[in-house]
Amino acid sequence: MQRYFLDTTVHDGERISLTPAIYHHWVTVLRAEVGAQAEFVDDTAHLFHGKLLTLDDPATVALTAVPTPSVELPVDVTIACGLPKQEKAEWITQKATELGVTHIIFYGADWSVAKWQGNKVAKKVTRLTKIAHGAAEQAHRLKRPTVSYAKNLAAVLNAPHDVAVMAYEESAKQGEQSALNQQLQAVKAGQQLLAIFGPEGGISPAEVTQAQAANATLVGLGPRILRTETAPLYFLAAVSMVLELQQPR
Structure with missing residues (x-):
């Protein structure tokens, strides 16, 4: 229906x-x-x-x-993605909505190749919001995600959150396997979870230092290196597995 x-x-x-x-x-x-x-x-x-x-x-x-089913993730998840190239922002928005995201932030990362000019930001956000709303209807969700733009990582880190993680390529290369699971296990229902992802160029050392200073935990997303449009989807699937599918009903 x-x-x-x-x-x-x-x-x-x-x-x-x-x-x-x-x-x-x-x-x-x-x-x-x-x-x-x-x-x-x-x-x-x-x-x-x-x-x-x-x-x-x-x-x-x-x-x-009619009875309202429970279809939303038990935590509010914000994904912050370094500005990706071409149409990847639309892809991320659509698929992340299907996977249960609450807020989507696209930010100007140090190593972002793509740039959103000031006079075009509002138009881009409106377009992505429309995509998110359509995907929420298609996925039969009860909430429509918000989409916004942040000038840099500092603005992202000011977003409301109880727990923050940063998906870091070097963590995956070094074989880090436990930090993501530990953070997800520690999140409680109703809390706000912020996850930060880099653009195609990756996350700069300065941004890593900045995130750690704001108490964000560096996490790997499995043993493979994921594309900028794949990483947020991997993360949201992991959130669902740990906080929804593995929890007693």
């Missing part, structure tokens, strides 16, 4: 008018007819089934509250 997000709080039995964006996708593109049903998530992350009552624009939908 198709899922859509609402920007307001709704209640069981309420009738709402579809927004132009939802109307376009559900009625115009998917050709929904009167009686069709879709899932709706309001701004408090509660799930509803909506029955299409009219095809007028704006169309009317009747909402029925």
Whole structure:
């Protein structure tokens, strides 16, 4: 069943008018007819089934509250990625959303080849936010990730977090295997976890020192060297394995 997000709080039995964006996708593109049903998530992350009552624009939908499943990661995960080249930011945004990320930050790393010019940052963030919202609907999530830009690593380290890690290529080369698992095991449900990744050029020594001074732990992501667009996805999969799949229900 198709899922859509609402920007307001709704209640069981309420009738709402579809927004132009939802109307376009559900009625115009998917050709929904009167009686069709879709899932709706309001701004408090509660799930509803909506029955299409009219095809007028704006169309009317009747909402029925249904049990809300637990599909979000037990911790809020922020991934901070050094600006990648070409379309990799879109790839990271889409796939990280599917894997449960809460916040995505793209930052200007010391060794980033890509640069986001000041007059284009807002447009890029808007584009990536749209991708994240679409991926959240596709993945049937209850929350839509935020996407933002940070000028440098110092701004990233100011983001709210309880635990911070930095994926460091040299840690993997040196055979470090335990730090990531130790950090994930120590994270408690409801906490905020910040994970920092470098761009294609890697993380500079100055950034490593800066992260360590802010109490971020250097971690390896397995014995292989991962591309800049692969590393955040490996990390999010590890978070799910440790904090979701291995926990008693």
